[in-house]
Amino acid sequence: MSDNKGPIGVFDSGYGGLTVFKEIVKELPEYDYLYLGDNARVPYGTRSFETVYKYTWECVQHLFQMGCRLVILACNTASAKALRSIQQNDIPNLPDLRRVLGVIRPTAEVVGELTKTRNVGVLATQGTVSSDSYVLEIGKFFPDIHVVQEACPMWVPLVENNEFNSEGADYFLQKNLKSVLGKAPNIDALILACTHYPLLIQKLKQFLPEHVQVISQGELVAASLKDYLQRHPEIEALCSKGGNSEFYTTESTESFNEKAAIFLGHKVLSKHLPL
Structure with a gap:
């Protein structure tokens, strides 16, 4: 990704975020995307605020390290328990422009x-x-x-x-x-x-x-993201456009590929991200 541009990151605790990812790609097919599922530590829904924040921020930082300048938390639990802390406490301390958005x-x-x-x-x-x-x-x-x-x-x-x-x-x-x-x-x-x-x-x-x-x-999140990029050209300019999508999981790639097909309706080849 040249010129310091990178894919749009889409994060979820597991597979559910693929339903959001699918609609985002449908609405904005020209961008590059990087999906990360933290399947090794799912479920998030029953965990404490502190744990969900810790796990979510770890994964967001991995997406940043892989070139993403904009990350969507396509997970309601992460959006509910971690987004505000990340936006208010973590993002302002970063050396360059990054943004994290949620689904709520x-x-x-x-x-x-x-x-x-x-x-x-x-x-x-x-x-x-x-x-x-x-x-x-x-x-x-x-x-x-x-x-x-x-x-x-x-x-x-x-x-x-x-x-x-x-x-x-x-x-x-x-x-x-x-x-x-x-x-x-x-x-x-x-x-x-x-x-x-x-x-x-x-x-x-x-x-x-x-x-x-x-x-x-x-569809609501996809429409909101499209509007956000139009209103924030400084962020949009940091998102690379190649129409490519990559998938990462913190667990078994074989299991991820199999279950992701249920959500997306087509096969994917994911890569393993060790935490």
């Missing part, structure tokens, strides 16, 4: 346009729910919206084990949907606040009333 704000900024009843549900990991990040962020933009949350601990393993079309998946999906809708009967929008969950979207629609909209983050 792009969703919170537009949710007001997607609900008429002003009752919104958030489906997420326990870590994201415990952080209250969506409640706080949506409240900044739309104080009139009532937000309820539901932790769905079984959904990630169902997706990663390719069991999301099974009858067992139906049980857990229906259980969590019944719970979240019971917390606010007027909900008309459900945010899939975990990047694994878009693989469940067709199933979810089968179990939901027609008036309830399911909000997937990938």
Whole structure:
């Protein structure tokens, strides 16, 4: 990458960020990308704020070292538990221009346009729910919206084990949907606040009333990134354009390649990044 330019980094604790990565590449195919999954230390969703911050910042620094000047945390847990600390405490101390963005704000900024009843549900990991990040962020933009949350601990393993079309998946999906809708009967929008969950979207629609909209983050984050690059030409100028994508994992490349195909719909050849 000449002229100090580099690929756009996309980070996730595992595979879920690939649903965001896929939409970003679709929206902005001209750029180079480097995806890193910290599969060796997944899951992040049940870990403490301190641990998630430590792991996330380590991986972001690796992406910086590999040439990325802009990194997207395509992980709700990392966005909820680590992004603010990285933006406020770490980035200002770096010798050159770097930026790290998350997935929560792009969703919170537009949710007001997607609900008429002003009752919104958030489906997420326990870590994201415990952080209250969506409640706080949506409240900044739309104080009139009532937000309820539901932790769905079984959904990630169902997706990663390719069991999301099974009858067992139906049980857990229906259980969590019944719970979240019971917390606010007027909900008309459900945010899939975990990047694994878009693989469940067709199933979810089968179990939901027609008036309830399911909000997937990938397209929202991609549109937000496009807007960000237009508004920040100094960052855009640091992003290389070759239409290339590379994939790294902190765990087994064989396992990553196999499961990544579930999320992307095509094969990838990843490289191992030892931490």
